[in-house]
Amino acid sequence: MKIIASYNIKGGVGKTSTAVNLAFLAASHQHNTLVWDLDPQGASSYYFRVKPKVKGGGKKLISGRRELDGVIKATDFEYLDLLPADFSFRNLDLALDANKKPTQRLKRLLKPLADEYDYVFLDCPPNISLLSEAVFEASEVLLSPIIPTTLSLRTLEQLKKYIKDKQLSHLQLMPFFSMVDNRKKMHKEMMQTVVEKHPEILAASIPYASDIEKMGLERMPLGAFMQKGRSLLAYQSLWTELMEKME
Amino acid sequence: MTEPPLYFELPGSLKGKKFFSKIEKKLLLQITGQHYAIKTFYDTFDWRLYRAGVVAEHIHSKDVSQFNLINRKTGRLLASDSLETAPNFAQQFSSQALKSILLPIMEMRALLQVSHLPLEIYRANILNKDEKTVLRLQLDDYESLSGRIHLLPLRGYGKSLNKVAAVLQSDLSVKPASCSVLPEALQLQGREVKDYSSKFSLKLKPDMRADQAAKLIFKTLLADIKLNEANTITDVDTEFLHDFRVAVRRTRSGLNQIRGALPETAVKKYSEFFAWLGQITSLTRDLDVYLLSYQDYRGVLPIAMQDDLEPLYAFLKEKQIKAQKNLAERLVSAKYQKGLIEWEEFLNKQVSKKAKANQGNLSIKALADQRIWKVYCKLMSEGGVIDDQSPPESLHDLRKTCKKLRYLLEFFQSLYDETEMKTLIKALKGLQTVLGDFQDYEVQENNIKTFSQEMMENHVGGNAILAMGVLIQHLDAKKRDAREHFSDQFAGFANQDIKRIFEKLFFRKKV
Numbered sequence A: 001m002k003i004i005a006s007y008n009i010k011g012g013v014g015k016t017s018t019a020v021n022l023a024f025l026a027a028s029h030q031h032n033t034l035v036w037d038l039d040p041q042g043a044s045s046y047y048f049r050v051k052p053k054v055k056g057g058g059k060k061l062i063s064g065r066r067e068l069d070g071v072i073k074a075t076d077f078e079y080l081d082l083l084p085a086d087f088s089f090r091n092l093d094l095a096l097d098a099n100k101k102p103t104q105r106l107k108r109l110l111k112p113l114a115d116e117y118d119y120v121f122l123d124c125p126p127n128i129s130l131l132s133e134a135v136f137e138a139s140e141v142l143l144s145p146i147i148p149t150t151l152s153l154r155t156l157e158q159l160k161k162y163i164k165d166k167q168l169s170h171l172q173l174m175p176f177f178s179m180v181d182n183r184k185k186m187h188k189e190m191m192q193t194v195v196e197k198h199p200e201i202l203a204a205s206i207p208y209a210s211d212i213e214k215m216g217l218e219r220m221p222l223g224a225f226m227q228k229g230r231s232l233l234a235y236q237s238l239w240t241e242l243m244e245k246m247e
Numbered sequence B: 001m002t003e004p005p006l007y008f009e010l011p012g013s014l015k016g017k018k019f020f021s022k023i024e025k026k027l028l029l030q031i032t033g034q035h036y037a038i039k040t041f042y043d044t045f046d047w048r049l050y051r052a053g054v055v056a057e058h059i060h061s062k063d064v065s066q067f068n069l070i071n072r073k074t075g076r077l078l079a080s081d082s083l084e085t086a087p088n089f090a091q092q093f094s095s096q097a098l099k100s101i102l103l104p105i106m107e108m109r110a111l112l113q114v115s116h117l118p119l120e121i122y123r124a125n126i127l128n129k130d131e132k133t134v135l136r137l138q139l140d141d142y143e144s145l146s147g148r149i150h151l152l153p154l155r156g157y158g159k160s161l162n163k164v165a166a167v168l169q170s171d172l173s174v175k176p177a178s179c180s181v182l183p184e185a186l187q188l189q190g191r192e193v194k195d196y197s198s199k200f201s202l203k204l205k206p207d208m209r210a211d212q213a214a215k216l217i218f219k220t221l222l223a224d225i226k227l228n229e230a231n232t233i234t235d236v237d238t239e240f241l242h243d244f245r246v247a248v249r250r251t252r253s254g255l256n257q258i259r260g261a262l263p264e265t266a267v268k269k270y271s272e273f274f275a276w277l278g279q280i281t282s283l284t285r286d287l288d289v290y291l292l293s294y295q296d297y298r299g300v301l302p303i304a305m306q307d308d309l310e311p312l313y314a315f316l317k318e319k320q321i322k323a324q325k326n327l328a329e330r331l332v333s334a335k336y337q338k339g340l341i342e343w344e345e346f347l348n349k350q351v352s353k354k355a356k357a358n359q360g361n362l363s364i365k366a367l368a369d370q371r372i373w374k375v376y377c378k379l380m381s382e383g384g385v386i387d388d389q390s391p392p393e394s395l396h397d398l399r400k401t402c403k404k405l406r407y408l409l410e411f412f413q414s415l416y417d418e419t420e421m422k423t424l425i426k427a428l429k430g431l432q433t434v435l436g437d438f439q440d441y442e443v444q445e446n447n448i449k450t451f452s453q454e455m456m457e458n459h460v461g462g463n464a465i466l467a468m469g470v471l472i473q474h475l476d477a478k479k480r481d482a483r484e485h486f487s488d489q490f491a492g493f494a495n496q497d498i499k500r501i502f503e504k505l506f507f508r509k510k511v
């Protein structure tokens, strides 16, 4: 079981879109896949039309009094399941903190699912918190969407420093460009200079595209309502590169 | 809470589209697929899969062709593979998952088509108000049987399953059903599952006249002969010939054992006929056994020598093909057909008011008591004098006596207490196994010696002969093993508990 976090300190950069579409691709290759919607906003639950509700809320789930296994919902797609969000997830930091070794918590909770799933995608809320620390501890890969702007560059540097300081050596950071607008000269230039400084940035990038926005209307992953297109291809190359780079 | 049923049977009048238009009034539904298909059920001739709780079905449609193994009780899919046609034997399946389930169950038996059903398969999703799928549903709309619904629950949507199961039963008067339509499909052909078994089974009434009962026993055996005949001729698998021969042997033994009940001329005539049948079928069976044992033969050799044995396989296979061809010709010959028809006519003839033969007027129970007791005593005295020095022939004779007793116990099983009879048969079986092994290993050892001589004359390479030498040594060791186990096995059979049951069931004081 490989655990992949879709994470960035910043909001609205494409974390959820990435988790949902890559999970859909994994499942379409017949890998048993789970998306865990850790964001109280419940965006990925929304895309799969699953009610953002967990009986007993985040507290019971994190404490282990309610097992993840009993909360999982099948999506409309074969091989793809979802652990829905709950509004109480806004207090996940508190729930974590109530346990011993809070940063090891997610890892421990996911362990019993190891035989059942090949891939677990963690759709994370933005910001650095106890939850994100627990996510980093649990994950093998940190996929981080980056909009090619000066500001995002700073957050990437922040993130790298954080990983170094916390000595999270098991974690493979895989940043990639998201919402890339090819018409913007600024984006192109930024991407070139940034890649020189940060060679770990993936070659695959996700373009800014109205198809991706349309997911909100369709309430499905891209591949479920489109057969082909630039955006779909972009997610496919992201998936392929992720598979190649993953240790 | 109890789990709701997942399989339902539609009322006969509720066909495909009509079902959906009815259910659409109650539930939000989306039909996702519809296609025509043919479902073919498979099993071995003796229903090994069904008896093991497995249903094998092949679904053939324009786009897919799939072979599935299903748990008969739960409907769970055990293994599946897309296959254009199903192969005949378990080891011919390329899917490991299928093979590993089928091989231990089927062993050497061939997979036969049991029934074909044309049907229309509909797939549908039940949706909630967010148009999220909460349950999947399949309707198998058979042309000649009532439709079947299969609910496929989705994880985390147990409530929806309960709700739909309730709606089906209350609003559509659909009834829970078993997961496979195999029994109903067979009914259409006037057949039923497990309609063949190689075990002898016949219910006799104790006071039935002996000559009448004898004819019933022979009729049962004749039915087995006829059931196995066609597939013996075409060599579908080795066990048709095996069962054919067992029925012939039982008939011969019966003719000999209960001869007093039937007219002497008839007994003489048909004994000769069945002796001939036994004789013309024996070579093919022997070669079948060698070929079936071939993998075991390889296994006893050091790995480096195993491939050296291949010429033996080729040699045996060639002989088997010839022998089988001969046998097939004999089984369509006039002699065979005439003999069998006359036998059948003889069995069908009403017995006369007063039996012609001297024991024919006895009740079958009285005759059975007499015969079984006599053969049991014979077995005990033959076996009792065998010690470690006794020649092999004495064990071979005892083996024959055991077989006689075994057939008698099986013929007359229904006349006695079931559990006591089972105990006796089980005890006898242990003894028979040891004696059978002793004889088989000896015969195999001798025959492989003969084969190796023949092969040498055909200039087969020295390595094969060497490998066969190792094999002969192994068979000889096994033979001696069996010989050593004999006295223990016989003691197990000769014990007081078994003796008391024999006495209680069969011994009658002369009046």
Ligand SMILES: Nc1ncnc2c1ncn2[C@@H]1O[C@H](COP(=O)(O)OP(=O)(O)OP(=O)(O)O)[C@@H](O)[C@H]1O
Pocket: A010, A011, A012, A013, A014, A015, A016, A017, A018, A039, A043, A124, A125, A126, A178, A179, A180, A206, A207, A208, A209, A210, A212, A213, A214, A215, A216
């Ligand atoms: N490549 C893209 N092109 C166009 N729109 C996009 C793209 N990726 C995401 N969006 C849109 O941007 C919005 C934010 O995307 P998304 O929810 O994936 O980001 P996020 O990082 O998960 O946000 P949050 O921090 O709120 O969880 C959504 O409305 C989404 O449809």
Ligand SMILES: [Mg+2]
Pocket: A015, A016, A017, A039, A043, A123, A124, A125
């Ligand atoms: Mg999000």
